[in-house]
Amino acid sequence: MPRTTANVAVGKRQLELSNLNKVLFPESQITKAELIEYYLKAAPTILRHIKGRPLSLVRYPDGIERTKFFQKNRPDWAPAWMEHISLGDTEKVDYVVAAEPASLVWLANLACIELHQMHGRAPHYDKPDYMAFDLDPPQGFPFPQVIAIALPLRELLESLGYHCFVKTTGGKGVHLLAPVEPQWSFDQVFEAAKQVARDFTAAHPQTTTLELRKAARGARVLVDIYRNRPYQTIVCPYSVRGRPRAPVSMPLSWEQLERTADPATFNLRTAVDRLNREGDPWEAMGSYATALHTEKRSPVRRAAAKKPSGQSARPLRAYAEKRSFDQTPEPRPKLAAEGNRQFVIHRHHSSRLHYDLRLERDGVLKSWAVPKGMPPRPGIKRLAVAVEDHPLSYVNFEGTIPEGQYGAGRMWVFARGKYELTKEKKDGFYFR
Numbered sequence: 280m281p282r283t284t285a286n287v288a289v290g291k292r293q294l295e296l297s298n299l300n301k302v303l304f305p306e307s308q309i310t311k312a313e314l315i316e317y318y319l320k321a322a323p324t325i326l327r328h329i330k331g332r333p334l335s336l337v338r339y340p341d342g343i344e345r346t347k348f349f350q351k352n353r354p355d356w357a358p359a360w361m362e363h364i365s366l367g368d369t370e371k372v373d374y375v376v377a378a379e380p381a382s383l384v385w386l387a388n389l390a391c392i393e394l395h396q397m398h399g400r401a402p403h404y405d406k407p408d409y410m411a412f413d414l415d416p417p418q419g420f421p422f423p424q425v426i427a428i429a430l431p432l433r434e435l436l437e438s439l440g441y442h443c444f445v446k447t448t449g450g451k452g453v454h455l456l457a458p459v460e461p462q463w464s465f466d467q468v469f470e471a472a473k474q475v476a477r478d479f480t481a482a483h484p485q486t487t488t489l490e491l492r493k494a495a496r497g498a499r500v501l502v503d504i505y506r507n508r509p510y511q512t513i514v515c516p517y518s519v520r521g522r523p524r525a526p527v528s529m530p531l532s533w534e535q536l537e538r539t540a541d542p543a544t545f546n547l548r549t550a551v552d553r554l555n556r557e558g559d560p561w562e563a564m565g566s567y568a569t570a571l572h573t574e575k576r577s578p579v580r581r582a583a584a585k586k587p588s589g590q591s592a593r594p595l596r597a598y599a600e601k602r603s604f605d606q607t608p609e610p611r612p613k614l615a616a617e618g619n620r621q622f623v624i625h626r627h628h629s630s631r632l633h634y635d636l637r638l639e640r641d642g643v644l645k646s647w648a649v650p651k652g653m654p655p656r657p658g659i660k661r662l663a664v665a666v667e668d669h670p671l672s673y674v675n676f677e678g679t680i681p682e683g684q685y686g687a688g689r690m691w692v693f694a695r696g697k698y699e700l701t702k703e704k705k706d707g708f709y710f711r
């Protein structure tokens with residue numbers, strides 16, 4: 280008999296695991312030990328998606344054929360290192376936040392088979408970072424027909440400027456997620472989702488509906504947008520479901536989705552191998568965040584609405600005045616459309632080798648020279664000297680600025696990505 284309890288170290292945490300031989304999925308004889316092993320192996324990927332998100336847990340203490348319960352409040356015997364966040368308008372709930380592999384192992388040891396996540400994550404729990412569409416087919420609806428609905432919904436979303444990611448639910452349907460900048464309230468995101476779903480169901484009235492009542496849906500697929508509400512959840516990517524065969528809510532590329540006949544082939548016993556082999560199709564999903572299509576404002580109006588802030592009132596004037604565009608390969612000044620918080624760090628070998636940090640704001644790249652080296656790790660401050668705004672297309676600029684031109688020398692892209700505002704003050708802002 281294998282041991283039924285174990286003391287293990289996961290990262291810097293000591294955990295006491297219990298009842299490891301308990302069978303949670305009788306049909307496929309999957310034990311709690313296997314569930315724990317799954318979550319431990321999938322942890323690096325799962326955590327990238329769920330870090331900072333309040334979680335609801337579905338526990339099956341005696342396996343999936345016995346009582347399950349939704350647990351929202353953090354169990355009061357949770358170890359002190361388990362992160363949590365108290366949220367709620369009237370009644371507060373102290374939600375668990377999984378921050379490290381040990382958190383997932385600890386939850387799996389509670390026979391918490393399913394993890395469900397909120398759409399907002401720290402530090403802006405009230406600003407969703409995606410818009411979700413839950414396609415809910417009626418009983419017995421063939422999966423290929425679900426795919427046949429997901430594909431045109433994706434097309435509609437992409438025609439509106441969104442990027443669209445898909446996962447199986449581990450049940451009958453699929454979830455489509457369109458990452459958005461965490462700048463808008465749940466109401467705004469919900470309204471945008473409603474607009475999309477109304478147009479979509481109007482174009483596909485035979486097969487889709489917004490009707491919540493089961494009787495009124497008939498044989499049509501519900502396009503459920505009501506998840507886009509505060510405190511609502513969807514099952515986390517790579518969460519196991521408490522259903523026969525231990526299916527996993529599996530992120531897929533659109534090509535993989537089209538090849539899927541039976542979503543239960545993605546399950547506790549196959550998902551990790553697949554992940555190792557194919558990678559995570561949702562990797563870096565946050566960097567595809569866009570503006571809500573209902574909230575796009577023209578940069579000209581935005582710039583006009585803003586008071587001139589010390590810099591010249593005409594955007595990019597200082598940039599233009601320093602350069603001759605028939606001599607330098609640098610991009611011409613141009614105010615860009617609605618931004619999505621890109622940043623770039625240039626390594627700039629001019630008279631002295633230094634770095635330039637540029638952050639997208641108000642249709643331009645706010646720029647700083649960093650002459651004394653980059654901070655070696657977060658929390659270390661290094662001098663940054665504000666310089667003139669650069670045009671947004673400068674995020675892609677690499678090349679040699681000729682002798683005699685401003686900033687003459689070579690410029691390379693050292694790092695690129697997206698940043699997040701964490702605090703805004705009268706005289707500046709914080710970001711990461």
Ligand code: ATP
Nearest residue numbers: 349395396413415448449450451452453512513514
């Ligand atoms: P399926 O494809 O079978 O519909 P699903 O995960 O989408 O699987 P739904 O019943 O459509 O299941 O529910 C959508 C989401 O709503 C769930 O993933 C879950 O996060 C949330 N949810 C469902 N039931 C509850 C509940 N009783 N309490 C809290 N949240 C729930």
Ligand code: MN
Nearest residue numbers: 413414415452
């Ligand atoms: Mn569903």
